[in-house]
Amino acid sequence: QSVLTQPPSASGTPGQRVTISCSGGSSNIGGNTVNWYQQFPGTAPKLLIYKTNQRPSGVPDRFSGSKSGTSASLAISGLQSEDEADYYCAAWDDSMQGWAFGGGTKLTVL
Amino acid sequence: QIQLQQSGPGLVKPSQTLSLTCAISGDSVSSNSAAWNWIRQSPSGGLEWLGRTYYRSKWYTGYAVSVKRRITINPDTSKNQFSLHLNSVTPEDTAVYYCARARGWIEDWGQGTLVTVSS
Numbered sequence: 001q002s003v004l005t006q007p008p009s010a011s012g013t014p015g016q017r018v019t020i021s022c023s024g025g026s027s028n029i030g031g032n033t034v035n036w037y038q039q040f041p042g043t044a045p046k047l048l049i050y051k052t053n054q055r056p057s058g059v060p061d062r063f064s065g066s067k068s069g070t071s072a073s074l075a076i077s078g079l080q081s082e083d084e085a086d087y088y089c090a091a092w093d094d095s096m097q098g099w100a101f102g103g104g105t106k107l108t109v110l
Numbered sequence: 111q112i113q114l115q116q117s118g119p120g121l122v123k124p125s126q127t128l129s130l131t132c133a134i135s136g137d138s139v140s141s142n143s144a145a146w147n148w149i150r151q152s153p154s155g156g157l158e159w160l161g162r163t164y165y166r167s168k169w170y171t172g173y174a175v176s177v178k179r180r181i182t183i184n185p186d187t188s189k190n191q192f193s194l195h196l197n198s199v200t201p202e203d204t205a206v207y208y209c210a211r212a213r214g215w216i217e218d219w220g221q222g223t224l225v226t227v228s229s
Binding site for chain 1: 149155208
């Protein structure tokens with residue numbers, strides 16, 4: 001049972017815009033920034049978005065993040081086949097005094 | 111460019127202690143701006159933060175409630191690494207274990223170690 005709630009799956013066709021949601025509470029998303037990770041099978045997660053809407057160097061601007069209240073979203077525009085991966089949200093949780101993760105969303109490019 | 115190199119056994123017997131090490135290159139375990147974390151990923155895929163250690167004029171540690179009674183994370187300044195010890199393991203502790211650096215957010219990950227708890 002993950003602290004943050006994500007849909008288990010999402011899908012889209014090449015070129016489409018897809019959004020993945022992440023729902024939490026006042027102790028995590030509500031009071032802190034959100035980070036997103038991309039993970040391919042057999043590899044470690046890779047930082048995709050930090051501080052809710054910042055992209056590390058090398059991450060395409062097709063990826064964007066946002067937050068409203070206790071929910072956050074990852075948007076992928078111009079969907080490409082290589083975007084097929086698992087996506088995780090994370091936020092510091094002030095009650096837990098630790099990092100809270102979402103359960104992950106498997107993105108399929110049809 | 112930081113590198114986190116994990117080492118440790120991939121098979122642990124039930125009731126024994128799981129021990130992993132994360133060697134750091136490109137940063138210092140004593141950094142005043144980083145925290146050194148252990149995270150695991152269950153076979154079902156979810157990520158679970160286990161704990162962290164960091165130095166801010168003195169050493170601090172923090173652990174997830176779910177493992178607090180069984181876990182120890184130690185820094186080793188002489189070897190620039192940190193370790194995870196999880197005792198009294200059960201098959202439910204079977205997972206891929208990752209070490210990770212956080213500087214405001216978790217940004218760098220080790221390669222992961224699959225640890226199976228089985229007799």
